Amino acid sequence: MTMLRKIRHELNTMPKFVYITAALTVFGLSIALYRMFVGLGATTNLSKEFPWGIWISFDLATVALSGGAFTLAALVYVFQFEDLHPATRPTVLAGLLGYSSVMVILLFDLGRWDRFYNVFLHPNVSSALLEVSWCITAYTLILVYELSPVLLQNSRLKWLLPIIKKYTVPIVIAGVTLSTMHQSSLGTMFIIMSPRLHPLWSSMLLPVFFLISSFASGISLVVAGSSVSHWLFGRSLKIKTMAKLSWFIPWILAFYLVIKFGELVIAGEWDLLFSSGNYSLLFWAEIIFGVLIPIGMFAFRQVRFSRTASLIGALFIMGGTVLNRFDVTWFSIASVNGEVYTPHWMEIAILVGVAAGVVTVYSLIARYFPVYEETEPHQLPVEVRPFENSHAAGD
Amino acid sequence: MTHQPNNPRYGFLIDASYCIDCRSCMVACSVENNVPMDSTRIWIKETGITGTYPDLKRFTAPFHCMHCKDPSCVSACTVSALTRNDDGIVSYNQDICIGCRYCVYACPFGVPNYQWDEPLPLVIKCDMCFARLGEGQQPACAATCPTGAIQFGRYEDMLAEAHRKINERPDKYVQHIYGEEENGGTATLYISPVPFEELGFPIAGTTSPAYSNRLVTEGTPMVAGAMLVGLTGVYLTIKHLREEAERDRVEAAKEKAAQSAGEEQ
Amino acid sequence: MSIDLSRREFIQLGAATAGALAVGQLLPLMVVQAAQEAGMLNTSGDGTIPSMCEMCVWRCGLLAKVRDGRVVKLDGNPDHPHSRGHLCVRGQSGLFNTYDPDRVLHPLIRVGRRGEGRFRRVSWDEALDYTAERMLEIKQTYGPEAMVFSSTHNLSQVQFENLLYAYGSPNYGTQRSLCFNAMIVANLMTYGIEEPERIYDDQLQYIILTGRNLMEAVSTSETGDLSAAIARGAHVVYLDPRFTKTAAKATEWLPIKPGTDLAFHLALLNVIIGEDLYDHAFVTSYTVGFEQLAQEVAAYTPEWAAAITEIDADRIRRIAREFAAAAPHALAHNGWRTSNFINSFQTQRAITILNALIGNWNVTLRAGGGEASGALGTIPQPAYPRSSAQRLDHVPSRFPVVPLKLGVFQELRDSILSGEPYQAHGWFIARQNPVMSLPDRARTLQAFEKMDFIVTVDILVNDTAWFSDVILPEASYLERYDPLNVVGDRAYLRQPVIEPQGEARSALWIYKQLGERLGLGDYFQYTDEQDYINQQLAPLGVSLEDIRSQGYVDLPPSEAGGFEWNTPSGRIELFSDTLARVGFSGVPVWEPPPEPPQGEFYLLTGKVAQSTQFGTQNNQMLHKYADEPRLWLNEGVAADRGLVDGDWVEVSSEVGVGHIRLLVTPAIRPDCVYLTPGFGHLSRGLTTAFGLGASDSALHVTYTDPVSGSQALSQTFVTVRKV
DSSP: OHHHHHHHHHHHHSOHHHHHHHHHHHHHHHHHHHHHHHOHHHHOOOOSSOSSOHHHHHHHHHHHHTHHHHHHHIIIIISOOGGGGGGHHHHHHHHHHHHHHHHHHHHHHOTTGGGTTHHHHSOOTTOHHHHHHHHHHHHHHHHHHHHHHHHHTTSTTGGGHHHHHHTHHHHHHHHHHHHHHHHHHHHHTTTTTGGGBOTTTOOTTHHHHHHHHHHHHHHHHHHHHHHHHHHHTSEEOOHHHHHHHHTHHHHHHHHHHHHHHHHHHHTTOTTHHHHSTHHHHHHHHHHIIIIIHHHHHHTSHHHHTOHHHHHHHHHHHHHHHHHHHHIIIIITBOOTTOOOOOOOHHHHHHHHHHHHHHHHHHHHHHHHSOTTTTSEEOSSOTTOOTTSOGGGTTO | OOOOOOOOSEEEEEETTTOOOOOHHHHHHHHHTTOOTTOOSOEEEEOOSEEETTEEEOOEEEEOOOOBSSOHHHHHOTTSOEEEOTTOOEEEOTTTOOOOOHHHHHOTTOOOEEOTTOSSOOEEOOOTTHHHHHTTOOOHHHHHOTTOOEEEEEHHHHHHHHHHHHHHOTTTSOSOOBTSSGGGOBSEEEEOSSOGGGGTOOOOOSSOHHHHHHHHHTTHHHHHHHHHHHHHHHHHHHHHHHHHHHHHHHHHHHHHHHHHHHHHO | OEEETTSOOOOOTTTTOSOOOOTTOSSTTHHHHHHHHTTSBOTTSOEEEEEEOOSSTTOOEEEEEEETTEEEEEEEOTTSTTTTTOOOHHHHTHHHHHTOTTBOOSOEEEOSSTTTOEEEEOOHHHHHHHHHHHHHHHHHHHOGGGEEEEEOOOTTHHHHHHHHHHHTOOOEEOTHHHHTHHHHHHHHHHTSSSOOEEOOOTTOOEEEEESOOTTTSOOHHHHHHHHHHHHHTOEEEEEOSBOOHHHHHSSEEEOOOTTOHHHHHHHHHHHHHHTTOSOHHHHHHHEEOHHHHHHHHTTOOHHHHHHHHOSOHHHHHHHHHHHHHTTTSEEEEOOSSTTSSTTHHHHHHHHHHHHHHTTOBTTTEEOOOOSOOTTSOOOOOOOOOOOOSOOTTOTTTTOTTSOTTTOOHHHHHHHHHHTOSSOOOEEEEESOOHHHHSSOHHHHHHHHHTOSEEEEEESBOOHHHHTOSEEEEBOOGGGOOEEEEEETTEEEEEOOSSOOOTTOBOHHHHHHHHHHHTTOGGGOOOSSHHHHHHHHHGGGTOOHHHHTTTOEEEOOOOOOOOSOOSSTTSSEESSOHHHHHTTSOSSOOOOOOOOOOTTOEEEEOOOOTTOOTTTSTTOHHHHHHSOOOOEEEEHHHHHHHTOOTTOEEEEEOSSOEEEEEEEEESSBOTTEEEEOTTOOOOOTTOTTTTTSSOOSTTTOOOOBOTTTOOBOGGGOEEEEEEO
């Protein structure tokens, strides 16, 4: 009876939004089940001209955003910036859930999901998608490893913790390597389709572009996540720590700007920047919102030391990255017959369901496991308004 | 890393001026290869009816896999379900395919068809009827075409014949053999009385993107190895430096403590 | 057990049609056994068997690839002159006919009303006994002439005729008057042969096609020949109110006004004679009636023709000159249905004469081998009873120059309806779909209502079978023997490549079985199909087993064609005394065609490569690749009427109505519409075809040429309105 009462108690005290996200998850997953039964034709707007759609765009965007996990892990364990350590747990959790959602969506996207294991049994080493699949799988396992202390800390298996900690560094190094490989390979995937991509995005440097932008978007996710968890859970990084992290952003973005525009100049595609109609608009939107504005913002100390301003700056970068991934995988793809792809409502429903699932699982794990143990507690109640003096909480 | 794809053993020469859009090739192919009713391995590309009445024209040509020398689909296929054999035939193993549709995206000619309405779908693609080749027969489409629009034979012969035909009749044919260089060269060659764009043929570059793809993907293990070594090196170096700095700090503190203790004495 | 064919289902191909043993079959696996003994199939039942296609009248030789008792692929037989190793789109789809889930595989007797689709499955004995009983009843009560027999020409026709003549009925309906009576009678009048053979060689320079859409009405070898001629640079002039696929390949497409091809050809004759471009030596040596011809055509100038045909006078004149200049390597192609007008007979006369004037005999035209060859054996039978009754199709009474074997089928149908000069009571139909093929479908169905008894032999429950009282299931062409077919200097074999499915049997067997029950067993002196063929082969000293694996037998070479013709004068008759004596013009003469009233259109018909008449719309493989049936309308006319491609329209004539989607196109004259032929099936037993398209025969008004008995389908005028 106490078990039941415990469960009832938990359900009563659960924040209401978790019910909403859980319901959305169930809804999305049932649509996904339907898709498994009737096939892609009835449940998506995919076609011969557009065999990949919003799911792939989502996957690439999510992987880019989840780049925070490996960037942070590199900074903390390889470059040994110890004061960034408190952010690792939430970031790894977010990363793990992000990568899991990518794998779940991929499973729904595969035509022959019943044979997904063939990826491991029949590899084609020339295929960028093969590389992405293996790296993502391996890296997800590594993320589980990195998160395991959180999950096992208060359980009967806590005797494993010293062993886990002992091998953390080599595992992290492997993880960073794998991440670098798949973040860039996601770009490599589109090299073979270069005839179909608009020249503003089509490039042999796509792997490099994707990798660099994953550093920036990864760090942005940490920054943004910190601000958000500050308001939702009352925990976050020290503002000084966050500022140290966001200090890297303008440099990374500037480098990205130089190689991106440099490549266009060398390829003789400079004129396309202004003459490609809607494509030019999309490209400039990416650059202005995702690169130029954030460079301008994070160059200022005041921004870096403000939770709110940092959040806004981070959101710009994340938005720019998402737009970039959507541009490469969807908006810049030309169609031979002028066909246009817009997602079927079921495609979006499944995405919403999966995203809601991520939020649900994140919330539940953050509630029952010491995810924020090492972060700074917030002394005021959680319902603080976002624009309160952010120095109030022991920074 | 930069393997030179060999010339195919067999080739098609498809002459659009002979095609009458009777679709014998399509039925023959479907019957021969048990192609599902909802899909096709071969179809007709056409100019539509052009001109103003009564000066009308219409041209058609059957279209199937180009059997590229350096196929994008083979390079892209995650699980090696698409492979090119020594004879240059690009074929599909329907037992391995996981339905990622990378091939559908990668093919610059829009060849692979997909069974969108099947719960367990497959890619539908011409495989040069290699089973028939093994029995000494031509592919079903070429064997049955009533006007001989689809010719089949040794690749060199088909290429030579294509050159001969367009040279002999510059008034009749566009002076270009589609497939001779497109996507790095293909085993399926076309000649036509009208520009290929009018028939709806995609404009493809003269090199196969598979080459660039391989450059990057085959360089990856090297990069990975370098990173592992590099990151380990960075880690160890920083650790060493920090430990040294820590030892120095401890030493300095000890000295300072010893000094002050010594001073107090 | 009652079978309800009125349910509409789509059944996946291959269900329950694995060539299994049928109940009641006497000897199992005879086909496989024979093929194995001849070395065509191995012990697993795999191999290749030569036979002949039946998807159209061209009857290409094929090689059937058999695997484990199933035919899996058909390829053209390189040893057959009609295929030369290729098969057209319909030939390639042939096994989908054989394995069509809608195949009728057991004898059926109707239980519901006619057209309800309710039948009872019965044994062959019961079906044949019942049929014979009813046929004898009709014979005894009303006389044998009260039984009508009709069949579209096919390889077992000789035994169909045997049954008909033995039974004693004069009433024989074939499809010929719906197709090419005009062409055949014109050739008979001019050359004394039904259809000369065309010779496509490297020197053929100039071809005039009047209709005969060879790139869509594909006859494999001839389509290939025409294509090769075009590729070599031959000049092809193609007359058609539609821009068909042949028009797209022709050197010149003339969008001629319907029914005026006659004026065009008369003008060609005018120029060739008037400008002295004809072959004098040939005309003098081999023709009669030149003076009368010259006199008649003197008035048919290109200027006169231009106003009628809407083709420039200069163009007509140029074509005439070019045609004559290319002589004798020029060909005016007879085609088949010509322009589907009453004056098509005169057009055909003009075409045959055009060839004669430039002397292309034995250059681009020659006497064909014919379908019967004297070298083969015939099955003996006693003399036929004499029939004193008049034929219901008024041949020869109203159609004095129409051969009996051609007949005038639509007249036959109309006489059934009128009951004059006597009422017919029974109808035996084999391999034919008169409900769909005769013009004015409503009338045909009314004629059916007059019948006491209708029996149909078919492989599917086609529309005619749907309305019949008894359906006798024939084995498809891949499942049966037929009498040998002579092409050139060879007799080709049709042999089964798989065991007949269900209880389907060959026509040879059906006719004999029926004949015996009718007391006419003496007329069917063969024990079975194999015996029949052996009797045919006997004079050649070989047996069926000898020729099985090759698929044909060589015949003694026929003599090279000379310069004799089977006409009364022994010459080519530019003026036909035969025609004159019965009151028709002896030379081709202008007959103005009717024109549609303001706001109405000529209803054109034509051919589609992916179908044959009314029998293939149920073939799933052809259905997969054929265009959706539509009504073609000129794009300018559509724009004026506010009609858009894809609109649903109602097309109606004075006898019928149809609903169909519009195809707005530049490829048709503004005064014409074209309805994809062959659709609008009534039989729910055709689960793929039922519900598709609209029926052209429901719209066609019955018009008949008084000379040749040929139908005039395009003289039907229609209105079109959006629904």
